[in-house]
Amino acid sequence: MKNLQALIERIIKLRIAIIVVLTLAMVFSAYQTIKNLSVDNSLSIWFLEDDPSYKAYIEFQEKFGSDEIFIAMLPVENAIDQSEIENLKALQKKIEASPYVKTTFSLANAKYPLYAGGTIVFDDLYNPKRSEKGLKSLFSKLPNESYQLVSKDYKNLFFYIQLNPTPTVEEDRQDIVKNIRLEIEKSYSNYYLSGPPVLNEAYSKGIYKESLIFGVLTILVITVLLLFLLPSKRYLLMALLSVAIPITLLFGLITSLGFALNMISMLIPTILMVYSVSDAVHIINIYHNEGTLQKRVSKIQLLTLSVRKSFTPCFYTTLTTFVGYFALYLSPLPAFKNMGVFTCIGLLLTFVLVYVIIIIGISFTTIGFENSKPVLNFKALSQDKFISWLNNFTTNYKTTIIVVFSLLLMFGVYSVFQVKIDTNSRDLLAEGKAKQDLRRIETELGGSNRLQLNISTKDKSLILNKSAIEKLETFQAKLENNPLIFSPVSVVTVKSFLEKRTPILFQSNLSETKLKQTLAEVENKDNAFFKLFSEDLTTASFTLTLREMKTSELEKVLRDIKNDFDATFTSNEYNLDINGFAVVFAQLNNFILETQFKSFFAAFFVAFLCLLVFIRDLRTTLLVLIPNVLPLAILAILMSLLGIPLDVTTAMITPIMLGIAMDDTIHLVYKYKRSKSIKGHPETRMDNAMRYTGKALFSTTIALVGGFLIIASSATPSVSDFGVLCAVTVAIALITDIIYLPALLKQFDK
Numbered sequence: 001m002k003n004l005q006a007l008i009e010r011i012i013k014l015r016i017a018i019i020v021v022l023t024l025a026m027v028f029s030a031y032q033t034i035k036n037l038s039v040d041n042s043l044s045i046w047f048l049e050d051d052p053s054y055k056a057y058i059e060f061q062e063k064f065g066s067d068e069i070f071i072a073m074l075p076v077e078n079a080i081d082q083s084e085i086e087n088l089k090a091l092q093k094k095i096e097a098s099p100y101v102k103t104t105f106s107l108a109n110a111k112y113p114l115y116a117g118g119t120i121v122f123d124d125l126y127n128p129k130r131s132e133k134g135l136k137s138l139f140s141k142l143p144n145e146s147y148q149l150v151s152k153d154y155k156n157l158f159f160y161i162q163l164n165p166t167p168t169v170e171e172d173r174q175d176i177v178k179n180i181r182l183e184i185e186k187s188y189s190n191y192y193l194s195g196p197p198v199l200n201e202a203y204s205k206g207i208y209k210e211s212l213i214f215g216v217l218t219i220l221v222i223t224v225l226l227l228f229l230l231p232s233k234r235y236l237l238m239a240l241l242s243v244a245i246p247i248t249l250l251f252g253l254i255t256s257l258g259f260a261l262n263m264i265s266m267l268i269p270t271i272l273m274v275y276s277v278s279d280a281v282h283i284i285n286i287y288h289n290e291g292t293l294q295k296r297v298s299k300i301q302l303l304t305l306s307v308r309k310s311f312t313p314c315f316y317t318t319l320t321t322f323v324g325y326f327a328l329y330l331s332p333l334p335a336f337k338n339m340g341v342f343t344c345i346g347l348l349l350t351f352v353l354v355y356v357i358i359i360i361g362i363s364f365t366t367i368g369f370e371n372s373k374p375v376l377n378f379k380a381l382s383q384d385k386f387i388s389w390l391n392n393f394t395t396n397y398k399t400t401i402i403v404v405f406s407l408l409l410m411f412g413v414y415s416v417f418q419v420k421i422d423t424n425s426r427d428l429l430a431e432g433k434a435k436q437d438l439r440r441i442e443t444e445l446g447g448s449n450r451l452q453l454n455i456s457t458k459d460k461s462l463i464l465n466k467s468a469i470e471k472l473e474t475f476q477a478k479l480e481n482n483p484l485i486f487s488p489v490s491v492v493t494v495k496s497f498l499e500k501r502t503p504i505l506f507q508s509n510l511s512e513t514k515l516k517q518t519l520a521e522v523e524n525k526d527n528a529f530f531k532l533f534s535e536d537l538t539t540a541s542f543t544l545t546l547r548e549m550k551t552s553e554l555e556k557v558l559r560d561i562k563n564d565f566d567a568t569f570t571s572n573e574y575n576l577d578i579n580g581f582a583v584v585f586a587q588l589n590n591f592i593l594e595t596q597f598k599s600f601f602a603a604f605f606v607a608f609l610c611l612l613v614f615i616r617d618l619r620t621t622l623l624v625l626i627p628n629v630l631p632l633a634i635l636a637i638l639m640s641l642l643g644i645p646l647d648v649t650t651a652m653i654t655p656i657m658l659g660i661a662m663d664d665t666i667h668l669v670y671k672y673k674r675s676k677s678i679k680g681h682p683e684t685r686m687d688n689a690m691r692y693t694g695k696a697l698f699s700t701t702i703a704l705v706g707g708f709l710i711i712a713s714s715a716t717p718s719v720s721d722f723g724v725l726c727a728v729t730v731a732i733a734l735i736t737d738i739i740y741l742p743a744l745l746k747q748f749d750k
Contacts, residue, residue, distance in 0.1 A: 412633020
């Protein structure tokens with residue numbers, strides 16, 4: 001006690017120096033944040049560089065072409081009017097001059113194969129010398145390619161811009177999108193633009209905008225809540241500073257180290273601000289309550305008493321919350337790892353600085369507790385009367401409470417296995433022009449994502465023999481019958497077209513040599529947007545179009561493709577490689593499941609050890625742990641009944657909520673333990689603990705729910721779901737702490 005008092009006196013003695021240091025640190029951190037804060041929602045933050053799927057994806061891009069493709073839909077009066085094609089051709093020429101563009105593709109440069117003079121030659125798909133009827137007839141014979149270039153009503157032209165592989169464009173992504181838009185706007189006043197680069201830019205802009213909105217709203221909400229929760233307005237400034245300073249320093253650190261915000265880390269400020277205000281309210285309320293009870297004690301002694309009484313529960317609440325976030329480090333996703341590490345650093349900063357700031361703040365105030373009252377309050381609500389009612393309720397109906405809540409717990413455990421794991425790529429994007437353009441383009445095209453299949457011979461022989469071609473034709477027919485796949489393009493597409501134009505070319509008595517010679521010529525560098533073969537002709541490629549979809553749908557597409565391949569080709573003669581971003585994105589379900597499993601069980605195990613060390617009694621620890629699992633069980637029930645899946649944002653909810661749910665429990669159990677010196681039944685000790693800590697429990701829960709409801713206001717559906725689920729879980733955690741936990745301890749903790 002004397003050492004603690006000496007430390008507090010030392011802090012107060014050095015308060016001016018500490019204020020100067022914190023001010024300078026805040027100014028530097030604010031400058032760093034303003035100067036360097038950026039948003040990075042690129043593929044690299046979601047997958048480790050040595051992840052096999054990610055490495056295979058990058059290798060595919062380098063070998064077969066990037067699927068970082070812009071898709072521009074250009075509304076026109078008549079898509080096959082010569083002036084429209086000339087305008088498009090001029091735009092293509094400008095954009096192809098950009099160093100980050102690999103190639104472009106449109107009706108202005110598309111080719112189609114002709115058999116003439118015993119060989120395959122390529123001619124322009126669009127020829128102004130042909131009549132409109134002739135052009136439409138030609139397009140109808142090559143539909144999988146033609147209707148990716150012009151809409152079926154001839155009112156839209158489609159223009160594709162293929163960038164260099166992902167790693168080479170990541171740093172300049174935002175500038176690239178901006179420059180592409182500027183070039184298109186010079187030629188077309190009305191256009192729709194989509195594709196992975198555009199959606200990525202939209203994610204980033206949405207994250208930056210919502211981060212600012214969340215920050216402002218959180219400060220406003222916290223200020224209003226503090227006016228209700230603090231016993232006097234004189235504590236308001238110090239409480240707000242205890243929220244603002246740690247966040248500012250943390251973001252100064254993050255930006256100084258070169259890290260950027262993403263869809264996950266954007267939640268850090270709101271979460272930490274709400275957490276820090278909870279600790280501040282606990283400490284200040286203990287100080288004020290002790291000051292009201294012990295009127296002859298000096299300010300230094302009151303501060304010492306308040307720090308001593310609050311330190312242990314606040315330390316353990318910080319520890320359990322720390323564990324919940326640090327468990328995210330076990331995730332295979334870099335975005336989750338960074339979220340876990342930086343939130344933990346923020347928690348440590350907050351825990352230390354809240355005490356320092358409140359000690360310094362109170363040192364400047366005058367003692368006077370008699371006439372103090374919150375600036376805002378609900379006169380009609382009496383917390384004391386409600387707490388007394390709760391105490392009577394949990395005493396008189398403890399058996400009923402235990403049975404009802406235990407049944408809910410069991411149903412929740414069952415519901416865990418009913419929750420789906422699924423990420424809807426559309427739910428990661430807020431409503432706006434990018435999403436509207438995406439819908440419009442996919443309505444016309446059927447999709448906006450590219451998937452490439454490579455079928456190769458295992459013995460490295462040419463794939464252009466009759467048997468292989470027949471299998472490729474059968475395989476393409478199956479692909480075309482899949483409702484989730486649009487416009488597959490391959491050598492089969494070209495062969496089918498040539499057969500219609502020149503039936504004699506592929507007669508049944510065609511020799512193997514002639515077949516190989518003929519089909520080998522259909523690969524043409526001027527038509528390289530659709531890769532048909534590998535350079536050594538041992539691999540045939542299929543380019544498919546997919547719409548933005550759920551990971552479960554992507555998994556189904558990939559399963560269907562593999563099943564169709566197995567049913568068509570013999571596995572000992574042919575290999576199938578599926579490449580493209582869709583393959584990597586489909587892996588998210590596995591990563592999310594791994595995140596849930598590792599993070600939750602790690603957090604649960606460490607939290608159990610923390611409680612055991614804190615309580616020092618196995619029986620009581622188990623009784624205390626049960627109510628902290630119940631909110632997660634009810635969360636599973638809600639997600640199952642409402643059809644809310646675990647996705648890329650909600651995947652981190654269980655370890656985080658486990659840590660936060662324990663906070664109020666620890667404060668309540670700390671006072672319950674301290675009351676063991678009182679002779680009597682556990683009911684007496686629990687009732688005393690509720691009367692002492694009840695108001696603080698309500699206050700911190702209100703603050704947490706308010707903070708998560710701010711996140712729930714997000715325009716991004718996935719982030720909004722995360723906020724709603726967290727707010728509900730925190731509210732349920734309070735209910736279990738004030739009803740289920742007291743009933744269990746009163747019944748079984750003898």
